[in-house]
Amino acid sequence: MSATTYGDPAPGKDAAARSELQAPVPPEERGRLTVDDRVVEKVAGYAVTLVADAVAAPRRVLGVRIGGARPDDAASVRAQVQDDIASMRVAIAVRWPRSVREVADEVRERIRGEVTAITGVRVDHVDVEVVSMTLPETAKPRVA
Numbered sequence: 768m769s770a771t772t773y774g775d776p777a778p779g780k781d782a783a784a785r786s787e788l789q790a791p792v793p794p795e796e797r798g799r800l801t802v803d804d805r806v807v808e809k810v811a812g813y814a815v816t817l818v819a820d821a822v823a824a825p826r827r828v829l830g831v832r833i834g835g836a837r838p839d840d841a842a843s844v845r846a847q848v849q850d851d852i853a854s855m856r857v858a859i860a861v862r863w864p865r866s867v868r869e870v871a872d873e874v875r876e877r878i879r880g881e882v883t884a885i886t887g888v889r890v891d892h893v894d895v896e897v898v899s900m901t902l903p904e905t906a907k908p909r910v911a
Contacts, residue, residue, distance in 0.1 A: 870897075
Protein backbone atom coordinates (compact mmCIF):
# COMPACT_ATOMS: atom_id res chain seq x y z
CA MET A 768 0.00 0.00 0.00
CA SER A 769 1.36 3.46 -0.90
CA ALA A 770 1.21 6.56 1.26
CA THR A 771 -1.05 9.42 0.13
CA THR A 772 -0.20 13.04 0.88
CA TYR A 773 -3.17 15.32 1.52
CA GLY A 774 -3.14 19.09 1.03
CA ASP A 775 -0.55 19.14 -1.78
CA PRO A 776 -2.29 20.92 -4.72
CA ALA A 777 0.35 19.99 -7.31
CA PRO A 778 2.04 16.74 -6.25
CA GLY A 779 4.39 16.51 -9.27
CA LYS A 780 5.70 20.10 -9.21
CA ASP A 781 8.54 21.62 -7.29
CA ALA A 782 8.05 24.15 -4.48
CA ALA A 783 8.81 27.21 -6.67
CA ALA A 784 6.10 26.30 -9.20
CA ARG A 785 3.56 25.77 -6.41
CA SER A 786 4.31 29.18 -4.88
CA GLU A 787 3.87 30.81 -8.32
CA LEU A 788 0.36 29.41 -8.55
CA GLN A 789 -0.58 30.81 -5.16
CA ALA A 790 1.04 34.28 -5.35
CA PRO A 791 -1.39 37.08 -6.28
CA VAL A 792 -0.66 39.01 -9.44
CA PRO A 793 0.06 42.71 -8.81
CA PRO A 794 -2.72 45.02 -10.09
CA GLU A 795 -0.47 46.74 -12.63
CA GLU A 796 0.16 43.38 -14.31
CA ARG A 797 -3.50 42.25 -14.46
CA GLY A 798 -4.55 44.40 -17.40
CA ARG A 799 -6.61 47.54 -17.88
CA LEU A 800 -10.32 48.25 -17.93
CA THR A 801 -11.53 50.94 -20.31
CA VAL A 802 -15.01 52.42 -20.23
CA ASP A 803 -16.42 53.55 -23.56
CA ASP A 804 -17.76 57.09 -23.97
CA ARG A 805 -21.23 55.71 -24.77
CA VAL A 806 -21.40 53.91 -21.42
CA VAL A 807 -20.60 57.12 -19.57
CA GLU A 808 -23.22 58.95 -21.66
CA LYS A 809 -25.91 56.40 -20.78
CA VAL A 810 -25.13 56.56 -17.06
CA ALA A 811 -25.07 60.37 -17.09
CA GLY A 812 -28.35 60.51 -19.04
CA TYR A 813 -29.96 58.25 -16.47
CA ALA A 814 -28.55 60.39 -13.63
CA VAL A 815 -30.46 63.40 -14.99
CA THR A 816 -33.74 61.49 -14.56
CA LEU A 817 -32.99 61.28 -10.83
CA VAL A 818 -32.97 65.07 -10.42
CA ALA A 819 -36.31 66.66 -9.56
CA ASP A 820 -37.51 69.19 -12.14
CA ALA A 821 -34.84 68.27 -14.72
CA VAL A 822 -36.10 66.45 -17.80
CA ALA A 823 -34.75 65.42 -21.16
CA ALA A 824 -34.88 68.29 -23.62
CA PRO A 825 -37.33 68.22 -26.51
CA ARG A 826 -36.02 66.63 -29.68
CA ARG A 827 -34.91 68.94 -32.47
CA VAL A 828 -34.73 68.35 -36.20
CA LEU A 829 -32.81 70.94 -38.23
CA GLY A 830 -33.06 73.30 -35.26
CA VAL A 831 -36.85 73.02 -35.01
CA ARG A 832 -38.28 71.70 -31.74
CA ILE A 833 -40.30 68.53 -32.20
CA GLY A 834 -42.67 67.74 -29.35
CA GLY A 835 -42.22 68.66 -25.72
CA ALA A 836 -39.88 67.77 -22.90
CA ARG A 837 -39.44 64.07 -22.24
CA PRO A 838 -39.65 63.46 -18.47
CA ASP A 839 -39.26 59.69 -18.71
CA ASP A 840 -36.32 59.67 -21.13
CA ALA A 841 -32.63 59.98 -20.40
CA ALA A 842 -31.15 63.36 -21.27
CA SER A 843 -28.99 63.97 -24.32
CA VAL A 844 -25.38 63.67 -23.21
CA ARG A 845 -22.07 63.84 -25.07
CA ALA A 846 -19.04 62.55 -23.17
CA GLN A 847 -15.33 62.35 -23.87
CA VAL A 848 -13.39 59.93 -21.71
CA GLN A 849 -9.62 59.98 -21.65
CA ASP A 850 -7.49 58.14 -19.09
CA ASP A 851 -10.43 57.51 -16.71
CA ILE A 852 -11.42 61.20 -16.67
CA ALA A 853 -14.58 62.40 -18.40
CA SER A 854 -15.83 65.74 -19.56
CA MET A 855 -19.37 66.03 -20.84
CA ARG A 856 -22.10 68.22 -22.19
CA VAL A 857 -25.76 67.63 -21.31
CA ALA A 858 -28.91 69.29 -22.71
CA ILE A 859 -31.95 69.43 -20.42
CA ALA A 860 -35.25 71.19 -19.89
CA VAL A 861 -36.17 72.63 -16.49
CA ARG A 862 -39.67 72.69 -15.02
CA TRP A 863 -40.99 76.14 -14.23
CA PRO A 864 -40.70 77.83 -11.65
CA ARG A 865 -37.49 76.12 -10.40
CA SER A 866 -34.25 78.05 -10.55
CA VAL A 867 -32.21 77.07 -13.58
CA ARG A 868 -28.99 77.53 -11.61
CA GLU A 869 -30.15 75.22 -8.78
CA VAL A 870 -31.31 72.49 -11.15
CA ALA A 871 -28.10 72.72 -13.21
CA ASP A 872 -26.00 72.41 -10.04
CA GLU A 873 -28.01 69.38 -8.93
CA VAL A 874 -27.60 67.79 -12.37
CA ARG A 875 -23.81 68.31 -12.26
CA GLU A 876 -23.51 66.76 -8.80
CA ARG A 877 -25.78 63.82 -9.61
CA ILE A 878 -23.88 63.08 -12.82
CA ARG A 879 -20.53 63.23 -11.02
CA GLY A 880 -21.73 60.90 -8.28
CA GLU A 881 -23.49 58.33 -10.47
CA VAL A 882 -20.82 58.12 -13.17
CA THR A 883 -18.03 57.72 -10.63
CA ALA A 884 -19.95 55.17 -8.55
CA ILE A 885 -21.08 53.03 -11.48
CA THR A 886 -18.16 53.25 -13.93
CA GLY A 887 -15.20 54.33 -11.83
CA VAL A 888 -14.59 57.21 -14.24
CA ARG A 889 -13.96 60.58 -12.59
CA VAL A 890 -15.99 63.45 -14.05
CA ASP A 891 -13.84 66.52 -14.49
CA HIS A 892 -16.27 68.89 -16.19
CA VAL A 893 -20.01 69.00 -16.93
CA ASP A 894 -21.52 71.66 -19.21
CA VAL A 895 -25.27 71.89 -18.66
CA GLU A 896 -27.26 73.53 -21.44
CA VAL A 897 -30.85 74.37 -20.54
CA VAL A 898 -32.63 74.47 -23.88
CA SER A 899 -36.17 75.04 -22.64
CA MET A 900 -38.45 75.54 -19.66
CA THR A 901 -41.53 73.39 -19.22
CA LEU A 902 -44.72 74.03 -17.32
CA PRO A 903 -45.40 71.81 -14.34
CA GLU A 904 -47.72 68.92 -14.93
CA THR A 905 -51.24 69.80 -13.86
CA ALA A 906 -53.89 67.44 -12.70
CA LYS A 907 -56.34 66.47 -15.41
CA PRO A 908 -59.88 67.64 -14.77
CA ARG A 909 -62.31 65.01 -13.60
CA VAL A 910 -65.06 64.04 -15.95
CA ALA A 911 -68.36 63.35 -14.25
